[in-house]
Amino acid sequence: MASRRQLNIYVPDQNEGLLERLRRLSERTGRPINRLVLNAISEYLQRHTPALPPSAPLTWG
Secondary structure, three states: OOOOOOOOOOOOHHHHHHHHHHHHHHHHHOOOHHHHHHHHHHHHHHHHOOOOOOOOOOOOO
């Protein structure tokens, strides 16, 4: 089994709507919230770190 790391994200009250939208997207797509968040982080880093080589694709072993 692959090792896993944990990341805690604190969401201010004024951004609570983001969590609700994320939950609904997870339900609609059948994809876990953690996968949606990891994909979003990966896409963000690819767009905003052009000088770095792209990271390896995420795997869901």
